[in-house]
Amino acid sequence: MxxxxxxxxxxxxxxxxxxxxxxxxxxxxxxxxxxxxxxxxxxxxxxxxxxxxxxxxxxxxxxxxxxxxxxxxxxxxxxxxxxxxxxxxxxxxxxxxxxxxxxxxxxxxxxxxxxxxxxxxxxxxxxxLGATTRMSTTVLAGTTPGSLVLRAGGDAMLAEGESKPSAVMGHAGLETLARETAVALAKTGTAGPVTLSIDDSLFSGPALNPGWDIEDVNAGEIAPIYPMALYAGRTAPNQPAPRPVDSGIAVATAFAAALEKAGVATTGTITRTSTATDNVLAKVESATVAAQVQYLLVESDNYLAEVMGRLVAVKEKQxxxxxxxxxxxxxxxxxxxxxxxxxxxxxxxxxxxxxxxxxxxxxxxxxxxxxxxxxxxxxxxxxxxxxxxxxxxxxxxxxxxxxxxxxxxxxxxxxxxxxxxxxxxxxxxxxxxxxxxxxxxxxxxxxxxxxxxxxxxxxxxxxx
Structure with missing residues (x-):
């Protein structure tokens, strides 16, 4: 034409x-x-x-x-x-x-x-889940002084920059989360450095479905499924491959960098934990379930569909x-x-x-x-x-x-x-x-x- x-x-x-x-x-x-x-x-x-x-x-x-x-x-x-x-x-x-x-x-x-x-x-x-529901990514005070826990709440569309209220991808941004965390730490007199752990225990079982062809995985059609991820399990928006092997650690690594930018130094290796205090220091929320569902249908996003399925399982007590x-x-x-x-x-x-x-x-x-x-x-x-x-x-x-x-x-x-x-x-x-x-x-x-x-x-x- x-x-x-x-x-x-x-x-x-x-x-x-x-x-x-x-x-x-x-x-x-x-x-x-x-x-x-x-x-x-x-x-x-x-x-x-x-x-x-x-x-x-x-x-x-x-x-x-x-x-x-x-x-x-x-x-x-x-x-x-x-x-x-x-x-x-x-x-x-x-x-x-x-x-x-x-x-x-x-x-x-x-x-x-x-x-x-x-x-x-x-x-x-x-x-x-409900059309208006949003998934939270939360920073909590750890159980030891100077420790933070980044808790996954099912948002696979996090972005590294500031939160963008009008966006679906990147509605919740790690720079915003880090800045709010830095403000909360300053109020408690914590100057850092801090240790960082993640709690992504919301999902269980193998991160890769055994029914998937490994060639499709290697081609970037899908990646291991975690309850928090950047860019729907990618290294950058619309980047097909290679994809992160561990999206939870990828989010935590990007968050640590955002904390450093916000003036809070981190130290040590990022670890996993399922325990934290009830002291919420900061949180960011995703676009609504309706907006994310519409995105996954329009773009046919495999990763997001799998995350939604697992969120349904958790909600339905499975x-x-x-x-x-x-x-x-x-x-x-x-x-x-x-x-x-x-x-x-x-x-x-x-x-x-x-x-x-x-x-x-x-x-x-x-x-x-x-x-x-x-x-x-x-x-x-x-x-x-x-x-x-x-x-x-x-x-x-x-x-x-x-x-x-x-x-x-x-x-x-x-x-x-x-x-x-x-x-x-x-x-x-x-x-x-x-x-x-x-x-x-x-x-x-x-x-x-x-x-x-x-x-x-x-x-x-x-x-x-």
């Missing part, structure tokens, strides 16, 4: 997206929806660019009177779009309001979902381990009404090849998120990447033949070496909200080979 085309397309996307993405959510109870006449030959309001700020609306005004796609025609078009020789596809499409299945291609057959599994983790985290996390997430989701009898969860981020879930169950999960507008769980919807605009869908739907679906499809991507998946929703040309899941497995030429096929199928839904 040429520069002019890209500029025009971007401008149209910004306008169109304003109409369908602020803030996202849908009320799926027909009696609470406006009784608007069905739209047949023109685009629904949510697909049109607004003419003024007052015209910007969410998608809650979608009319249940809009016609459903013809299942026979939809099947014909989707079967054509999903024709593919280099692997296998399963898919399901349902109407968001009625739950009616409009299309299924092996939709009940379990497949490897890759990062589509993060939809389950996100829903459980929001329900169990061990804060990989096994405890999957068990707790399943329990929370079952409580929300999702049947997971046919689902296998090995981890919470989707990196393990042992994860299995059907397109049907992924559609049920997305439908739950949409039906939960106004609740904590419903806040996950705002984290679904937007076709052609942001996150892991930023570079997709950017040219013909899938350009018409740009800004209309919102979905979670999933990518492994032989897997490509997309699960989300689309407001179609008739004004009907469709929920879908498409999974490509056994992709002999890799995940990129399946992206045009998946995007073509999503475009069929947008046009239906």
């Amino acid at each position: 040429g520069r002019t085309s890209r500029t025009v397309t971007s401008a149209l996307l910004v306008l169109a997206l304003a109409a369908i993405t602020v803030p996202v959510g849908i009320n799926l109870v027909p009696v609470l929806l406006a009784n608007e006449p069905a739209v047949v030959s023109v685009l629904p309001a949510a697909q049109l660019a607004p003419t003024s700020l007052s015209a910007i609306q969410g998608i809650s005004s979608v009319s249940p009177q809009a016609p459903l796609p013809d299942p026979a025609q939809l099947a014909k078009d989707l079967n054509t779009a999903l024709a593919f020789d280099g692997g296998t596809f399963s898919a399901q499409v349902s109407d968001a309001i009625t739950g009616q299945t409009l299309y299924s291609k092996d939709g009940e057959e379990p497949g490897i979902p890759a990062s589509n599994l993060k939809l389950l983790t996100s829903a459980a985290a929001l329900k169990s 061990p804060g381990s990989a096994v405890g996390a999957t068990k707790a997430v399943r329990s929370v989701l079952t409580g929300l009404g999702l049947s997971l009898d046919a689902v296998t969860m090995v981890d919470n981020c989707g990196l393990a090849l042992g994860n299995l879930i059907s397109a049907h169950d992924l559609v049920k999960t997305v439908s739950l998120l949409l039906a939960s507008e106004g609740t904590d769980v419903g806040q996950a919807v705002a984290g679904l990447p937007i076709a052609g605009l942001n996150g892991t869908l930023n570079g997709r739907f950017a040219s013909a033949p899938s350009l018409s679906a740009a800004g209309v499809v919102r979905a979670k991507t999933g990518t492994l070496r032989t897997v490509s998946a997309l699960s989300g929703y689309v407001l179609n040309a008739q004004g009907r909200l469709l929920v879908f899941s498409i999974m490509g497995n056994n992709l002999t030429a890799g995940p990129a080979s399946a992206i045009p096929t998946i995007d073509a199928a999503a475009t069929v839904l947008a046009k239906s």
Whole structure:
């Protein structure tokens, strides 16, 4: 696409997206929806660019009177779009309001979902932890004079600099924590040097899930999981590899440097402890759970998803381990009404090849998120990447033949070496909200080979 085309397309996307993405959510109870006449030959309001700020609306005004796609025609078009020789596809499409299945291609057959599994983790985290909850990183006085304990509270998005209240990554900064610690120490007459220990006993069990391929670990797809980390388990923002082997020690080392900068010298080796006094000297708090969940969905952050899973385990009185996390997430989701009898969860981020879930169950999960507008769980919807605009869908739907679906499809991507998946929703040309899941497995030429096929199928839904 040429520069002019890209500029025009971007401008149209910004306008169109304003109409369908602020803030996202849908009320799926027909009696609470406006009784608007069905739209047949023109685009629904949510697909049109607004003419003024007052015209910007969410998608809650979608009319249940809009016609459903013809299942026979939809099947014909989707079967054509999903024709593919280099692997296998399963898919399901349902109407968001009625739950009616409009299309299924092996939709009940379990497949490897890759990062589509993060939809389950996100829903459980929001329900169990609460959307407005923040994770604290705390400095306490140690049990011996001149000792400090840095206690991990589950914030994996710490940064080395000052706290940034408007940010998700780096909402809590170690320089701010160190400065407040220095002030507290000065009030007690402690000039230093001090010894530093960390208490990261919130999590337990192996820091690396045995279900992960060591090649993925070495490539920086994931790192050992700790209850506090810099930059979601990285050495710098967006730095893929190498990643810290011990994020807890990495945080403590950076905090010690920040203390030195604040005028408090440290001495000795950083050690681990599970004991401290109740004397809180300073603390910083993370961005909310909702903001972190939305970040992990948009960016498909494996580390953050695993931390959220373990936090759910702790909240649900399970061990804060990989096994405890999957068990707790399943329990929370079952409580929300999702049947997971046919689902296998090995981890919470989707990196393990042992994860299995059907397109049907992924559609049920997305439908739950949409039906939960106004609740904590419903806040996950705002984290679904937007076709052609942001996150892991930023570079997709950017040219013909899938350009018409740009800004209309919102979905979670999933990518492994032989897997490509997309699960989300689309407001179609008739004004009907469709929920879908498409999974490509056994992709002999890799995940990129399946992206045009998946995007073509999503475009069929947008046009239906």
